[in-house]
Amino acid sequence: MKIGILGSGLMGAKLGRIWAACGHDVTFAYARDRAKLDRLAREAGGAAGTVAEAVEAAEAVLLAVHWSRIEDVLDQAGDLAGMVVLNCCVPLDESNSDLVVGTSTSGAEELLAMRPKARWVSCFNTSPSESFAPVFARKGDGSRPHLLVYGDDAGAKDVAGGLIRDIGFEPLEAGGLRTARFVEPFAMVTAELAYGQPGGPALTYRFEKLRG
Numbered sequence: 467m468k469i470g471i472l473g474s475g476l477m478g479a480k481l482g483r484i485w486a487a488c489g490h491d492v493t494f495a496y497a498r499d500r501a502k503l504d505r506l507a508r509e510a511g512g513a514a515g516t517v518a519e520a521v522e523a524a525e526a527v528l529l530a531v532h533w534s535r536i537e538d539v540l541d542q543a544g545d546l547a548g549m550v551v552l553n554c555c556v557p558l559d560e561s562n563s564d565l566v567v568g569t570s571t572s573g574a575e576e577l578l579a580m581r582p583k584a585r586w587v588s589c590f591n592t593s594p595s596e597s598f599a600p601v602f603a604r605k606g607d608g609s610r611p612h613l614l615v616y617g618d619d620a621g622a623k624d625v626a627g628g629l630i631r632d633i634g635f636e637p638l639e640a641g642g643l644r645t646a647r648f649v650e651p652f653a654m655v656t657a658e659l660a661y662g663q664p665g666g667p668a669l670t671y672r673f674e675k676l677r678g
Contacts, residue, residue: 467629470520472496472539473530476595477554479506481528481633484602486510488632495520496531496539517542526550526625528590533557533566533573536580546584550622552629553577554590556653565650574616574646587617587626588646589637592653594660596667598633605634611670612638614652616645638673 467490471482474497483506486492492512494503503514521527521543529551531539536555540546557566557573567573574588592614601611613635617623627637640649660669 467491467625468523468525469493469629470495470517470524470527471530472517472520472527472543473535474502474506475530475532477590478528478530480595480598481530481554481590482506482512483510484598484633485629486512487602490629490632493520493523496535496542518544521546521549524549526552526629528552528554529577530554530590534560536577540580543581546581548583548585550585550587550619550625551577551581552590552626553586553588556591556650565654568650569647572644572646572650574643574650578643585619585622586643587615587619587622588643588649589613589615589626589630592649592656593635593671594657594667594669596660597670600668601634601670603634609672610634610636612636612672614638614640614649616640616643616649618642635670 469485469490469492471478471494474494482492482494494506494514495517497503507514559566578586613630615623615626615637630637660667
């Protein structure tokens with residue numbers, strides 16, 4: 467699959483590298499320094515380009531920028547009509563300490579309002595980026611950790627599910643995009659567990675329904 471990575475921070479860089487290792491055709495875009503994109507492309511065996519180039523070539527894109535950069539990256543991306551967009555953004559303030567949207571709406575729903583023709587699906591925002599490499603390394607070894615996925619487009623969720631399994635997680639259906647009103651605060655809990663509590667940031671989770 468051809469994947470455009472919009473954002474070159476921890477999320478975009480790590481997911482892009484792993485998807486490239488899985489055989490996907492990855493294009494990295496959106497960084498303050500073009501040299502960073504070129505380096506990521508060399509390391510992953512992918513390509514680097516502008517946001518518009520990454521979107522034009524893609525079958526799916528990952529939106530992985532800080533909330534303060536959303537308007538800028540979407541301006542460069544165009545209307546994204548018909549495009550499957552995996553959103554891993556949490557609507558955080560500049561200090562990354564508080565949500566700036568919720569709970570009568572959510573960042574995911576605000577993105578839908580900004581680009582209503584895109585096929586939005588949210589995922590990857592409830593497990594720290596530090597978990598991706600160890601989960602990928604252990605893929606196929608025992609039960610997979612869950613990763614919440616939510617959105618209103620069933621086909622987009624199918625695409626996201628395949629890419630989630632490529633990393634080594636099991637997608638956990640969490641309902642429609644409105645679920646973001648509750649998942650985005652939950653992402654703050656996983657961040658506290660990962661970065662604020664002992665044991666290191668490579669946090670995963672798995673939910674089980676008990677029967678009988």
